[in-house]
Structures are given as C-alpha cells and as structure tokens.
Amino acid sequence: MTVSQTSFGSHEPVLDVKNLTVKYIGDTRSTTAVDNVSFSIGAGEVFGLAGESGCGKSTIANSIMRLLKDPAKIAAGSISFGGKDVLAMSQGELRRFRWQDVAMVFQSAMNSLNPVLTIGEQMADIFTTHAGYSRQESLRRAAQLLELVRIDPARLKSYPHQLSGGMRQRAVIAMAVALKPSLLILDEPTTALDVVVQQEIMAQIKDLQRELGFSVLFITHDMSLMVELSHRMAVMYGGRIVETARAHDIYTTPGHPYTQALMGAFPPLTGPRIPLEGLPEGVKFQNIPDLAEVAPGHFVAPFDADAEAAVFEGAAQ
C-alpha cells in the first residue's frame, strides 16, 4: 500500500491537471467553479479530493472526462492523460478515451443502471461496443467480472431492481474496471450506502486496485474514509485547493484552518465526548492564494491569520 507513497513523484504521472479553470457562464453573471487548480496522479496511486458540496470536486471529475455541458466552460488550463492532451481530443478519440483509459463511477451509481435491461445485457454491452467481442464471449467475460466483485454470475439474468443497493454499486464498479482503464474516477461512490456495505465496497476497490494496478481519483466529503483509502489527497474550498499532502500528513497535521474544521467535523468513536464545532457560520475564505510548501510534499495555501482566529474563536465558544 505504501508503494506509491514512497515512489510518489518518481513516476511519469498518469493524469496531470495544470491550472484548470472552469466557469459556469450565465446571462448576467458567471461563476468560477474551479479556479486555477493543479494536481497530478501517479501510476497506481489513490488520490483523494475532499471538500463540501459546491466546492468544484465533481466539476473537476467531469472536466477530466470531458463531460461538461453548457453553460460550463473550461476557461484555462490543461489536462493531460499519459502524455495526450485530453482537451484537444476529437469525438472519436474521446469515445476510445472514455471507459478504456478512464472510467468513472458516478454518485448514486446504483441508479445509473438501465432498469429495463438485465445486468448481463448491460455488462456484455461494454465488451461488444468497446472491445468488439462476440455476444457469447462478452457474456462469459461479464460473468468473470461479477465474480471479481463477489456476485454470483447467475445474477447476470437479474434486473437491477432485483439486486440490493450494495450489489448494484458493486456491479457498476465491475463495469467500470471491465476494460482495465488506467484511471478510475470514483465520485462519492458510497454516499448512498450503509456503513457495512460501504466498508466492503471500499475494501473491494482496494483489492481490485492492487490486482489491476489502476490509479484512482477518489472524490468524497467523508474525511475519515478518504484518509483511510488514499495515498495523497487535496482539500478543496470554493474552487481552490487549499491543502495537498500525503493523506496521513493531512490527518496528523492539517495546515489550513478549513482542513482543520473539516477534520473536526467528525466526532471520534473513542475517547471522551468532546464538544466539537464545525465550520462556524459566516466564516468564509476569500481570494485564496496559491499553495506554498510547508513540509516536503505538504502544500498549504497561505491564509489570513484573522480568518484562522475567527475559526478558533468559534471552536472555543
């Protein structure tokens, strides 16, 4: 598990996002959803992107997949995947790029299955469309995929509503890794699931990742889960990355007051009952500057000491 942590930086990154800026352009005003964001993901690395709703996490994921629709517009920056410029790809190139190079599991992915087709038909469809296999061969491979995520291959004949939420989610993950992509984007993959099922799915993703060696971009707002799964992570606020470092470093020594507030928002399962304060209402960080390195591999956006004081004042009350 520590392989990519120790080798971090020495590999050619699989995905390199540089100075990405995405704007939602309206008639009267436009909003900058992602503001000058840069990060890279190495081979076999699990990179976490944390932050609250509306901070731009999903917009980044959609930019990487080139799924943004009007009024969203990539205003500046570059995304390169294995040396190829993703933003310059033609429709034909994109068709190959999506799912074969990069696959994505969406939020509430279990509802992204087609309710009127069986699981088998939908899984076989990947192979007939993208890999050009015969129907029989596709079904055989679909059965293998289900076994990979520990679902009985007899379930190929089931319709989505006949499976539990956790099984559907696992089927979707199996579909995502079907063509052995080198990057898997997980956008809040377990938000709608129970903890027991969530833990199983995360353990399964870890196993698959070890087996198949793909990189993961993992998006969630659950800091505990993210620290447990990721090698490196970034914390986003208002379209900016405010802190990025190895997951363990962020857990032990969060640098930015927002990261500290986010960490403090999860009550612990052990120890005495300590009153916690989330981010107090009204505390806003604005004009977040570029990241500065505070320790090797640990980057924090310099912040206003007053804002920090406000956060701690809130926590003391």
Added chain:
Amino acid sequence: MSHAVHSPGRPDVSAQAPALEVRGLGKSFHIGGLFSSQAVRALHHVDLTIGRGEIVALVGESGSGKSTLARCVARLEKPSEGAILLDGVDVLKRDRFQASRSFRSQLQMVFQDPFGSLNPAHRVEHFLRRSLAIHGKGGTSQRGSEEQTKRRLEELMTTVGLQADMLNSYPHELSGGQRQRVSIARALAVEPEVILADEPTSMLDVSVRIGVLNLMRKLRDEQGISMLYITHDLASARYLADRTAVMFAGEIVEEGESLDLLAHPAHPYTQLLVSAVPDPARAGSYDPVHRAKLRQAVMASTTCAFQNDPDQRCSADEPVRHQVGDPLNRHWVRCHLYRPSSGGGGTALATEPLPEPSPAD
C-alpha cells in the same frame, strides 16, 4: 465511571413517567397483489423508553426499521400491535384513528430532507406562523397579539441560530443547514415535549452537521425536550445521544449508555457496525475472515457470550436480555442464541453472499 459520561445539567429522569415509551410495537406491511396474504414484518416487538430530557439514538442500517418506528410513533403509520405511551398516556387508545392536535403539540418530527420538507412557494415566516396558529401558541385571536407573534417568531429564529431577517427568505435562498434549522424552529414553535429527528443531518454538508447536532443538544439542555435521534452514523449517535439503541431486522438487539455501548459492543451486529465505521486511527483493519464470522453470528449464532454466566439464563425462544457491564449504564443485549425471525425487514446481511475466507494480506 458512568457518572463521568452523563452530561451535566440533565434533568432528573426518574421522577415522572418517561416522556415516551414504546411497548411491544409491531408493524407488518402487506405485500403482493390484492389477494396475497404475504406480509413483511418491519417491526417486531420493539420496546423503547425515552426519559424526560433524554436523547436516545436509534442506529441501524437502511431497512432495519428505524424510520418505520419513527413513523409509527409519529402516527404517520398505523402500528399492527403494541402501545405508544406519551407522558404515560396510551395515545393509540386515546386517539384511535388518527393523531389528535394535542398529540401533535406534544410530539413533533424533523425530517431528513430539508429540501423536500419546506414548501418552496412560501417564506420562512409562513412555516413558523402556521405552526403557531394551528396550535394556538401565537395568540392570533387577541388584539395586540400580532406583536407577540412577531416577537415569538424572532425568538424562535434566534434559538435555532438564524438571523431574524431570514423570516422573509424563501427556502431556496437558504443553505441546507439553514433550512434544517428552519425545520427545527417549525417543530419548536409548537413547544413539543418530544422531537423525533429522522436522519436530520445526513443530507447536510459535513461542516454544518456538527452545528445542527449542537443545536439539538442545546435544546435538550435548555428546554428539556426529549429526542429520538435516528441515524446510521454511529459517531454522531455517540456524540449527541445519552443512550443508543441498535436495531436489526425490525428488532432492537442492544441498548445502553452511548459511550459504553460503542466501547463494549456485545451483540455481533453492533460489533459489525462499529468495525465498519471508517476511522483513520486504525487504517487497514479490514479482516474479511473475522467479519464473515460476525455475519454468521448475526444470522445464526450457535453460542452466546453469556452461556457461562450463572446469573443470566440463555434462551433461543424469546428475546432474553443480558445485562452488560455496570448496571448503571443500563446496557443490555439480546441473547445471541435468538435468531432473527424470517420475514423480518430485508437487510444487506441476509442477501449478500459471505466473502470467502481468503489469506489475510
């Protein structure tokens, strides 16, 4: 030890009848066509007591029956059997067919989705004013009472930590946390004794969740409102609730003082839940073999942890409650030998295959 974990300033619980008591509550849902006699048993013989000024958390997975229990207690569903005692009065006998207004003024609900529970066509003021008017707490009939109502509205907003000028806002102008605070203010307007909160924070942003939990605690501490806090998040149950009850397949399998219960979970299902909570402090603790054993123990246990205890009888026939640890914590667990009845609410455990014991990595 048990004294140290109780919150200070909590009213004495033992003096009067408990605020809410549920006895032997059961609920079956009819399934299939018109002539089908099949039923799903969502709740089976649930006993739960909420003392005055006490916060009780009800935890469990989706489908375990938590929300059905809340809906039965709130009289949104008609229970198949059992009794609900509010303030010592059996409300199912008193108001036989539907909830009365006086019942509603004693017990209020806060729902999961603040985006769905507030009508988008009305301003915040409307929701609170309506609560006051229906339950006659605003005194709208008297002369000069308009000023009183206004004051009360502002007071409510301050109590839940909102600006009074937000009374003129529409729900879409508020953030999720603010909307949930409005829902809480709406429940408070009625001056209830009990609030049922069904996953009040699960739709909210992480950084504001703690704020809503702190608000609920403040209401308990300052106004002595009893609460049933329904959640799937064990950490927040531990943070907020005095006592925690664990629900599995429509039955309560373990209950006790929150810190004690989560520190020493006795039932295999509670252990399974506790072990599944992500905790960076013990990263990489996933052990499929151990978890398979726990699952097995939940579904069909052949041994009970209390078998060798001479003071506590084990039985598979009826739900026998074993006392765990210090009696002061009132921590009990259902005998492990008791098996969940068939026809209980569908659970993820029952439908998913056991992972094969693989070599630990």
